[in-house]
Amino acid sequence: MIRWSIQVAILLMLLSVGFNAGLVSRQPRDLGEPAVEPNVPSGADLTVPSPKLEPREVVRIQVASLADCQVSPDALQQVYAFASPDNREVTGPLDRFAAMLLTPPYKPLVEQQQVIVGSQVVHDNLASVMVTAMDQRQGLRMFHFYLAKETEAPYAGCWMTYGVVADPAMKSIEPASPATTCI
Numbered sequence: 001m002i003r004w005s006i007q008v009a010i011l012l013m014l015l016s017v018g019f020n021a022g023l024v025s026r027q028p029r030d031l032g033e034p035a036v037e038p039n040v041p042s043g044a045d046l047t048v049p050s051p052k053l054e055p056r057e058v059v060r061i062q063v064a065s066l067a068d069c070q071v072s073p074d075a076l077q078q079v080y081a082f083a084s085p086d087n088r089e090v091t092g093p094l095d096r097f098a099a100m101l102l103t104p105p106y107k108p109l110v111e112q113q114q115v116i117v118g119s120q121v122v123h124d125n126l127a128s129v130m131v132t133a134m135d136q137r138q139g140l141r142m143f144h145f146y147l148a149k150e151t152e153a154p155y156a157g158c159w160m161t162y163g164v165v166a167d168p169a170m171k172s173i174e175p176a177s178p179a180t181t182c183i
Contacts, residue, residue: 046077046081047078047081048081049081049082049150049155051157051158053159054120054159055120055127055128056129058159058160058161059117059120059147059161060117061078061082062079062161063109063117063131063133065078065079066112067110067112067115069101070111076094076097076098077094079101082160083097083160083161083162084150084155085150085160086162106166108133108141109131109143109164112133113134113135113136115133116132118132125149125151126146126148126149127146127147127149128145128146129147130142130143130167131143141166142167143164143165143167144167145161145163145164146161147160147161148160148162
């Protein structure tokens with residue numbers, strides 16, 4: 001019972017922070033005319049990296065697209081569009097990138113029921129944004145999105161994600177099982 005109360009208290013705290021920071025909706029807000037991203041498999045209209053987008057907006061787009069992966073596999077193209085060139089080099093082509101997102105560390109981002117995108121922390125050309133996701137089993141996971149402002153064409157001046165790390169301190173907070181009674 002105490003564990004459940006702590007989980008509810010943490011969730012309420014995170015939700016209150018989320019309302020102040022802005023909950024992620026399933027659809028990112030309109031960021032202008034969508035276009036097809038170069039170097040990303042075509043077939044979908046995508047929001048492309050732009051110097052007008054702040055790091056938090058980039059993360060909001062990626063997180064909303066991850067949620068959309070459950071109904072549209074093409075949504076992964078949007079996530080990949082904001083992966084930095086260095087990130088793409090490490091994660092490989094889109095099909096390998098997609099397979100990676102379905103592994104345990106990242107799966108809660110795809111299976112999210114609710115998500116909170118925190119405030120951005122920017123230092124020079126680097127930024128981080130914390131994301132808290134509640135999965136289908138009501139478990140909570142925290143992720144750190146790390147972004148860099150690109151310096152080379154075609155993405156010069158654009159914030160792009162170079163890494164996402166699950167917070168080891170909050171590996172997973174699962175809902176407590178119902179209390180059992182012994183007679």
